[in-house]
Amino acid sequence: MTGNRVLTFQGPMKLEIKTIDYPKLEDPRGRKIEHGVIIKLVSTNICGSDQHIYHGRFEVPQGMVMGHENTGEVVEVGRDVERIEKGDLVSVPFNVSCGRCRNCKERHTDACENSYVNDLVNCGAYGFNLGGWQGGQADYMLVPYADWNLLKFPDRDQAMEKILDLTLLSDILPTGYHGCIEAGVRTGSTVYIAGAGPVGRCAAASARLLGASCIIVADRLRERLDLVKKCGYETVDTTSATPVPDQIEAILGEREVDAGVDCVGLEAHGYGEEDRDEHSEAVINVLFDIVRAGGAMGIPGIYTNLDPGAPKTDMAKKGELPLAFSKAWIKSPKLTGGQAPVMHYNRDLMMAILWDRMPYLREVANTEVISLEDAPAAYKTFSDGSPKKFVIDPHNMLKKAA
Known part of the structure; x- marks a missing residue:
């Protein structure tokens, strides 16, 4: 050779x-x-x-x-x-x-x-x-x-x-599966998966394998949402003027889910028509909002301690995120991050x-x-x-x- x-x-x-x-x-x-x-x-x-x-x-x-x-x-x-x-x-x-x-x-x-x-x-x-x-x-x-x-x-x-x-x-399949396991997905669970990229789609397939009931996949790109919809999953459009909890309620009949999985990581974007700029903390803060009290979140999406290409602030470039943890604390959530x-x-x-x-x-x-x-x-x-x-x-x- x-x-x-x-x-x-x-x-x-x-x-x-x-x-x-x-x-x-x-x-x-x-x-x-x-x-x-x-x-x-x-x-x-x-x-x-x-x-x-x-x-x-x-x-x-x-x-x-x-x-x-x-x-x-x-x-x-x-x-x-x-x-x-x-x-x-x-x-x-x-x-x-x-x-x-x-x-x-x-x-x-x-x-x-x-x-x-x-x-x-x-x-x-x-x-x-x-x-x-x-x-x-x-x-x-x-x-x-x-x-x-x-x-x-x-x-x-x-x-x-x-x-x-x-x-x-x-x-990506073990990573999506790991996100579901850490989020406590099991038979009958309702699940919100942030990101309809390949990892998010593997997380959706994993949630189905684990027996979840309602599996909701969110993204800002129409082609990806169309693909997961065709495969039998519910979808949330994060660019819509309708807030994410309202879209979940329209699907599920309630504004919260049992389990949330972050398959986006850094480079996430804001929600709705008025804020489509990048906010790497956006997905985690939405999960804090929509995962029920006592629920869990799997965070296999990548976050780095140095993000030199991050826009806007020195805080973002250091990989530091403005998390709304005080909002989530009262719900006693479980959150597991890191590699699968x-x-x-x-x-x-x-x-x-x-x-x-x-x-x-x-x-x-x-x-x-x-x-x-x-x-x-x-x-x-x-x-x-x-x-x-x-x-x-x-x-x-x-x-x-x-």
Whole structure:
């Protein structure tokens, strides 16, 4: 192997395909790691979280390889790897975790104590400037702690038949599911999901799998709302002059829901016709308003401690949000934020897919397969509000499978 095509960040709204060296079994410090593998990317998706990087809202170094939603075929195995073999088809959780520290042993793989290389963060993720791990929007990538991190698909042929569903296991499906779990979604729950992007749509599918009754998805973009409506969910238009609680009441007969999920994060916008400017705190404050007393909120949407591209105020640029917490406190809410611990859920969700318990997942995900060369243009299309979920096919393996 002599080269590796990769999609690199060169600055806000600027991505370039470059060819770099084929990856080595080395960590970001350059230390040899025999517990790792090299995978050939079968699919690697463009995520809404990638958009925060693309917009210059989440700081990353110039030249970083993008991509944290990765599925691949193992092509090289370190000496200490025992359970993963060449040829295995695997899903790669976007969290980099060691399986050895206290947090990993307690299934908090989103906060691994050994996956980062400095004291600025306490977690690792591919293509995210979290631990220095390069992303997988590429031909090949390194995965450390392979026996621990990788989810092996039990049957390769069966997996390739469902690969456009299984490719969602690396992030957005477990993330949407995690948001629902932390919000307490269960049989009969009424649920408000902020954001009809791919994560929000996976959260809606997860709420359906968990047995929720009324599932309401909110967004400001008509194409996305039309898509989720077509898939059988209720919708709220956040640009409408009608306040969100009034729209919920028109659907549900009451102004509150049991559970709320934030699938937007920073770059959220204000509500109604009079305030469509960006207010990153907008979603959380609406959840404080519309989740019932004693209810819960899952906040898997990304918020960063530094937001250099934030508009308006120094407070926003520091990632500090003016939350209406005093308004919410009286309701005794539960709120859980942060990354989803993908390994907590991915095997169960894989089995649900393989046994057709999520038959409409591909419809609501609305995937479109593209080449690696088409990825920069797809980032722009996604940024403009496309309802598509773009899945990159570096080696034409998805096209061959189809």
